[in-house]
Each structure stands twice: as structure tokens, then as C-alpha cells.
Amino acid sequence: MIAPRIVVTGTDTGIGKTVFAAALTGALRASYWKPVQAGLEDDGSGDSDNVARLAGIGRDRIVPETYRLNTPCSPHRAAEIDGLEIEPERLIPPSVDGPLVIEGAGGAMVPVTRSVTFADLFARWRLPVVLVARTQLGTINHSLLSIEALRARDVPILGIAFVGDAQEDSEATIAQMGQVRRLGRLPMLPRLDAQSLQTAFAAQFRLEDFAG
Ligand SMILES: Nc1ncnc2c1ncn2[C@@H]1O[C@H](COP(=O)(O)OP(=O)(O)OP(=O)(O)O)[C@@H](O)[C@H]1O
Ligand SMILES: [Mg+2]
Secondary structure: OOOOEEEEEEOOOOOOHHHHHHHHHHHHOOEEEOOEEEOOOOOOOOHHHHHHHHHOOOHHHEEOOOEEEOOOOOHHHHHHHHOOOOOHHHOOOOOOOOOEEEEOOOOOOOEOOOOOEHHHHHHHHOOOEEEEEEOOOOHHHHHHHHHHHHHHOOOOEEEEEEEOOOOHHHHHHHHHHOOOOEEEEEOOOOOOOHHHHHHHHHHHOOHHHHOO
16 A cells, blocks of 8 residues: 555644644654745744644654745745745655655645645645635635635545534535535644644544545
């Protein structure tokens, strides 16, 4: 069996992609790659560091970001501010031993450059994409728009993963109208650590849905 390489994108920024990606990375015993990190903490850390902690994996399973940009904004602009140019051809999913989880920045239509979006990159990569979506009000619109944008580019959608309190009708409506598989829902965890995240993921998702 070929080890899966799975892309994690979302309906928006700050909705729990990194937390979900960490849960998936831990569950699959995968490696993790964030191609473009726009915005670094004061100590220079980013999503990769949070994933290492929340997936409980060593730095050896974190593939270094291709671009580390200082400003927390869309990569196309963050790169301009740092005075460099992102070359999309350099953003090629690495081959690693075992599964790989890849996290995009922001949402599917976020510009990587002024002419290429993350959705365009996903289409080039031809890897299955998990769409992470909130359960809060507004999610039906954001989720269905994201699904349309991915489908328009023939990006294979593995399914949708929700984050937040259960909203049975919204979740079912998105799955039905968007014709996507509902993979599960991560609740908001009062204490976010590797142990509680793995327990929640195991209770809410089926690992075989992510197998290659
Ligand atoms: N299931 C959860 N339980 C508890 N807290 C969560 C959960 N999911 C996300 N959070 C919190 O919400 C915030 C945003 O989550 P996260 O960093 O995963 O978002 P993101 O979509 O990856 O953002 P970005 O677009 O910046 O990459 C974080 O502070 C995180 O700790
Ligand atoms: Mg993130």
C-alpha cells in the first residue's frame, strides 16, 4: 500500500486546520509539511511547531517550510513585504517515509502569488484534500463556496472535517448539498494537548477514511 499524502485546507484562517492536521498527523504516524508559513511568533515558531507538540512527534518528522515569511497575512503579500518572490514550482510535496500531511495557509482561494492560489497548487499536486470547516453560523456558505472552488479545479476532495460544537443540520446539509463525505467533527477541547487530541480524533474519525 502506498502511504497517503493528504492536504488539509479550510474555509478560513484560524478555524482549527493546524489542530486537525496535528490530530491526523498523530493518528496516521505521518510527517507534516507547511509549504508556506506567513507570520511567525516572537520566538520564531509557527504551525510546524504546534503540530510537533500536538501530534507528539519529533522534529525529524517535520519537513521544513519552503517559505517562512514574517508578516501574518496572505502569502503573496507577506512575500512582497519580505522582499522575496514565491516560486510556485518550488512548492512540490516531498516524498517521505510513510504518510504525509500538508497544511495550506488560510483557505483554498488564498493567493500564493498574485496569479496562483492554494487551490491551483492542490490541483497541480493531485492529492486528496480535506476541507476543515467550523460548525458556527456562516459555515454552510463558506463550506459550499470552498467545495465549488476546489471542484472547479478538479481537486479531489477526500471529505469535510468539522471543528466546534455539534450542528447536526448544518453538517448534514453541507455534506448533502456539497456532495462530500463528512469525515467527523473535532470538538473544542478544554485542554489542548497531544493526549486529549488523539483521544478526541479516535472517537470522532475513522482512520480508514484517510488510508491511501
Ligand atoms: N479542537 C480544538 N480545541 C481547542 N482549541 C482549538 C481547537 N481547534 C482550534 N483551536 C484553537 O483555535 C485557534 C486556531 O486554530 P488553528 O491554529 O488550528 O487554526 P488554523 O486554521 O490552522 O489557522 P491558520 O490559518 O493561521 O493556519 C488556536 O488557538 C487553537 O488552539
Ligand atoms: Mg494553521
